Amino acid sequence: MERQTKHRFLVAVVAVVAAALLAIPAVTQQPAEKYNLAVPMIEGFEQTKFIEMIQQMGVALGKKMGCDIKSQPLVFKYGQRLIDLVRSGVKAGKIDVSYINGLEHGEALLAGESDLTPVFILGMQKSTVEKACFFVRKGEFKDISELRGKKFKASHPLLSRAILYKNGIDEPLDKFFGSVGYATDSPLNPMMEGLANKSIDVFGTYLHTVWLAGELTKKDSIVQALGCEDVESHWVFVARKDMPEQRKAQLIKAATTAHKDKEFAQFQFAFTMINGHFMPVDDKAIKINKEFASMVKKGGWRKEEAEFFKKYHPGYKGK
Numbered sequence: 001m002e003r004q005t006k007h008r009f010l011v012a013v014v015a016v017v018a019a020a021l022l023a024i025p026a027v028t029q030q031p032a033e034k035y036n037l038a039v040p041m042i043e044g045f046e047q048t049k050f051i052e053m054i055q056q057m058g059v060a061l062g063k064k065m066g067c068d069i070k071s072q073p074l075v076f077k078y079g080q081r082l083i084d085l086v087r088s089g090v091k092a093g094k095i096d097v098s099y100i101n102g103l104e105h106g107e108a109l110l111a112g113e114s115d116l117t118p119v120f121i122l123g124m125q126k127s128t129v130e131k132a133c134f135f136v137r138k139g140e141f142k143d144i145s146e147l148r149g150k151k152f153k154a155s156h157p158l159l160s161r162a163i164l165y166k167n168g169i170d171e172p173l174d175k176f177f178g179s180v181g182y183a184t185d186s187p188l189n190p191m192m193e194g195l196a197n198k199s200i201d202v203f204g205t206y207l208h209t210v211w212l213a214g215e216l217t218k219k220d221s222i223v224q225a226l227g228c229e230d231v232e233s234h235w236v237f238v239a240r241k242d243m244p245e246q247r248k249a250q251l252i253k254a255a256t257t258a259h260k261d262k263e264f265a266q267f268q269f270a271f272t273m274i275n276g277h278f279m280p281v282d283d284k285a286i287k288i289n290k291e292f293a294s295m296v297k298k299g300g301w302r303k304e305e306a307e308f309f310k311k312y313h314p315g316y317k318g319k
Contacts, residue, residue, distance in 0.1 A: 034070070035070070035096045035097065036070050036071075036072070036089075036094055036095050036096045036097075037070070037071040037072075037095075037096070037097050037098070038071075038072065038073075038074040038086065038089055038094075038095040038097070038098035039071060039072065039073050039074060039098070040073075040074045040076060040082055040085075040086075040098065040099065040100075041073040041074065041075055041076070042075075042076060042077075043075050043076065043077045074086065074089065074095070074098060081104060082100050082101060082104060083100045083104040083107075083108065083116070086098045086100060086116065086238065087115060087116065090115070090116070090240045095240070096239065096240055096243060097119070097237065097238070097239050097240075097243075097251075098237070098238060099122075099235045099236060099237045099238065100116075100235070100236055100238060101232065101235065101236070102130065102231075102232030102233035102234065102235075102236060102285070102288070102289045102292065103158065103232050103289065103292050103293060103296065104236075105118060105233065105236040105238075105285075105289045106232065106288075106289030106290045106291070106292050106293030106294075107293040107296070107297070109286065109289065109290050109293070110290060110293050110294065110297065114241065115240075115241050116238040116239070116240065116241065117238060117239045117240070117241055117243070117248060118236050118237070118238055118281045119237050119238065119239050119248060119251055119252050119255070119281070120237050120251075120252055120255045120256055120278045120279060120280060120281060121233055121234050121235065121236055121237065121278070121279050121280070121281055121282075121285055122234050122235045122237070122274075122276070122278055122279075123234060123276040123277060123278065123279035124208050124234055124274045124275060124276040125208065125211075125274075125275050125276060126275060126276055127234075127276070127284075128233050128234060128279050128281070128282055128284060128285040129230050129232070129233050129234070129284055129285055129288050130206055130207070130208065130230070130231055130232050130233060130234055131206070131207040131208075131228045131229065131230055131231070132156075132159035132160070132162065132163055132204065132205065132206055132207065132228070132229060132231040132232075133163070133204070133205070133206075133207050133210075133225040133226060133227060133228040133229075134147065134160065134163060134202050134203070134204050134225070134226045134227050135191070135195070135202065135203050135204070135205065135210060135223050135224065135225055135226070136195070136201065136202045136223070136224055136226050137195050137201075137222055137223070137224065138221075138222055138223065138224040139224070140201075140224075141201075141202070141226060142226075143226075144163070144164070144167050144169070144226065144227040145169075147176075147177065147201070147202050147226075148176055148177070148178075149177065149178040150177055150178055150201035150202055151177070151178060151179045151199065151200045151201045151202070152173065152177035152178075152179065152180050152181070152200065152201070152202050152203065152204070153180070153181045153182060153183040153191065153194060153200050153203045154173075154180075154182070154183070154185075154203055154204040154205065155182060155183060155184050155185045155186075155205065156185075156204070156205060156206070157173055157204075157304070157305055157308045157309075158296060158301055158305050159204055159205065159206065159231055160173060160204030161173060161299075161301055161304065162229065162231045162292060162295060163204065163227050163228075163229050163231070164176060165295055165299070166229045167227060167229075170299070172304055173304070173308065177202075180308070180312065181200075181312050182308070182309070182312035182313045183200075183203065185203070185205045185206075185209050186209070187213075188205075188209060188210065188213040188215065191203045191205070192213075192215065192222075192223065195222060195223060196222060202226075207225065207228055208234075208274075210223065210225070212273075212274070230288055231288070231292055232288060232289055232292045233281075233285035233288060233289050234276075234285075236281065236285075236289075237255070237278075239251065252280070255278040256277075256278050256279060256280055258271075258277065258278060259271045259277035259278070
C-alpha cells in the first residue's frame with residue numbers, strides 16, 4: 001500500500017470505528033437520539049472518498065442500532081488549534097464527540113479547563129504514548145549533537161523542539177540546525193526523497209508515521225531513527241461535558257473492548273495494522289501531555305511554532 005493511502009486509510013478507519021462505537025445505544029436510549037461525530041481533517045483532505053465512507057458507515061450503523069449518527073469532517077488549517085474548533089462546534093450544538101492531540105489535552109489540563117471530557121485514546125504499538133524521533137540516513141549520525149548545523153525539515157516543529165530540549169539542548173530549531181524548512185509527512189515521500197537526494201540531512205516526526213509507511217521494516221530502507229523520546233499521547237477522544245454520564249461510561253466500555261468484541265470483527269484489521277486499540281486515558285498519557293504542555297508554555301514555543309509555519313509553510317493561515 002502506498003504511503004499516502006496507508007496514512008489516510010488509518011485516519012478513515014479510526015473515524016469509522018468511532019462511528020460504530022457511537023452507534024451502540026445505551027439501555028435507556030430512545031430511537032430518536034442523535035449524536036454528531038466530528039472527524040478532524042486538514043484542509044484539502046475533506047472531499048476524499050474516505051469521508052464519504054465514514055458518512056455512509058455512520059448512517060448505516062445508526063439505522064441498524066436504532067439511533068441517528070451523523071459523522072462529518074472538521075476541517076482545519078495549519079496553524080489552527082484543533083481544540084478551539086472542537087469547542088466551537090460543541091457550543092454550537094454541532095459536535096458531541098471528536099478528538100484532539102496530546103499537547104492540546106495537556107494545555108487544557110494545565111489551564112484547569114473541563115468543558116471537554118477525555119473518554120479514551122487511540123493506542124498504537126500497544127501504548128497510549130507517542131514517540132517522536134529524528135530520522136537520518138543509516139549510519140551517518142550517532143548522536144543528536146552531530147546534527148548541529150545540518151539541513152532539517154519537519155511538519156510538526158514542536159516535536160523536534162521537545163526532542164532537543166529533552167537532550168539538554170534548549171535552542172530554537174533555526175538556531176540549532178543550519179537550515180530549516182517545512183515538508184509534509186503525510187505522505188512521507190517528500191521527507192524520504194529529501195534524505196535520498198541529500199537536500200536534507202534530518203527530519204523530525206512521530207515514530208508511528210515512519211513505521212506505518214513501512215520504512216522501519218523494509219530491508220532497503222535508507223532511514224534510521226535517532227534520539228526517540230516520549231513526547232505526547234496519541235489522539236485523545238473527547239466528549240461534550242454535558243453528555244449523560246451513563247452514555248459516556250457505555251461509550252468508554254464499548255471503545256476499550258472493541259478490539260476483542262465479535263460485533264466489531266469487521267474492524268479488527270485496523271487494530272492489527274496499528275498494533276493497538278482504543279485504551280483508557282491512563283496516568284502515563286496524562287503525565288506526558290502535561291509535561292509537554294509545560295515545556296511549550298515555559299519556553300514560549302507556540303510563538304516559535306507560529307513563526308515556523310508563517311515562514312516556511314506556503315499555505316499557513318494561522319491566527
